[in-house]
Each structure stands twice: as C-alpha cells, then as structure tokens.
Amino acid sequence: MKVFIPYSSLTTCLVLQASLLFSAAPVRGVEKVEFSPHTFTLPDGYALKQVAAPPLVKRPIHMYFDVDGSLYVTDSSGNTEKAPKQLKNPSHRVLRLVDEDGDGVFDQSTVFAERVPFPEGILVHEGAVYVGAP
Numbered sequence: 001m002k003v004f005i006p007y008s009s010l011t012t013c014l015v016l017q018a019s020l021l022f023s024a025a026p027v028r029g030v031e032k033v034e035f036s037p038h039t040f041t042l043p044d045g046y047a048l049k050q051v052a053a054p055p056l057v058k059r060p061i062h063m064y065f066d067v068d069g070s071l072y073v074t075d076s077s078g079n080t081e082k083a084p085k086q087l088k089n090p091s092h093r094v095l096r097l098v099d100e101d102g103d104g105v106f107d108q109s110t111v112f113a114e115r116v117p118f119p120e121g122i123l124v125h126e127g128a129v130y131v132g133a134p
Contacts, residue, residue, distance in 0.1 A: 049104070052097055056109035061092075066124040071097040071106060074119035074131065083118070090117035094131060 033040045033048045040048055052071070059076035066072065077091035094113040097106040112129065121132030 051104060052106040056097055056106055057095055061119060062122050064122045064124050069099060072112065072122055072124055072129055073097060074122050087117055090115045092116045092119050094119060094122065094129065
C-alpha cells in the first residue's frame with residue numbers, strides 16, 4: 001500500500017492541519033478530493049479516505065503507527081500562550097486510536113499520556129512510545 005501525505009515546507013502535513021487523518025490506497029488517474037475546507041490533488045495511483053476526525057482527535061500534530069495498526073497521535077490542546085506559561089501547566093496529550101472492527105476507520109480514542117509539553121514528534125518502537133518535545 002502506498003501512503004500519500006501532502007507536505008509543505010514549514011507546516012505539518014495539511015491533513016493534520018485540517019484536523020483530519022487519512023489513509024491512502026492505490027487507484028488510477030489523477031483526482032481531486034475535497035475535505036472542506038481543503039482540496040487535495042492526488043497523483044496517479046493514490047486515493048484519500050478520512051479515517052479519523054473529531055471527536056476522536058481534535059488538533060493532531062504528529063502520528064505514528066505501531067506494529068498492531070494502532071495510531072499514536074500527538075494532540076494539541078489549542079493553547080496559544082507563550083512557552084514559559086505553557087511549560088508551567090502543559091496541556092497537550094498523546095492519543096491512541098484503534099480500529100476495532102477492521103474497516104480501516106478508527107473507532108476508539110484513548111488518552112495515552114496527558115500534560116505533555118510541546119509534543120513535536122512521536123515514534124513507537126519495540127513496545128515503547130517516544131515523544132519528542134523541545
């Protein structure tokens with residue numbers, strides 16, 4: 001399976017900026033897909049499908065799949081206060097999304113870790129979850 005995640009130079013992928021998560025599957029031809037307010041132009045061989053949205057995840061920053069297909073997502077609280085104030089009371093979190101019925105769409109979201117300061121990356125490796133924070 002090919003995965004296509006649109007990316008811009010200084011922002012997280014547009015999919016995450018739109019607070020939606022997607023998976024891709026092969027198709028033929030070039031296609032435009034709209035998930036309001038965004039329109040995605042997909043190259044030949046790709047399709048886009050929404051697999052998670054609020055309330056499962058509200059403000060995704062980064063994501064990583066574990067070997068069982070669960071999706072770990074760093075989720076912003078939306079707090080825009082200056083860093084020193086946020087560090088005193090961190091409000092971001094890590095979510096674990098699960099597709100319980102195997103249909104390719106996530107059904108369940110649980111808080112894996114909370115009160116995380118500035119989660120800027122995530123990696124799941126050999127049963128451990130690593131979160132990068134400055």
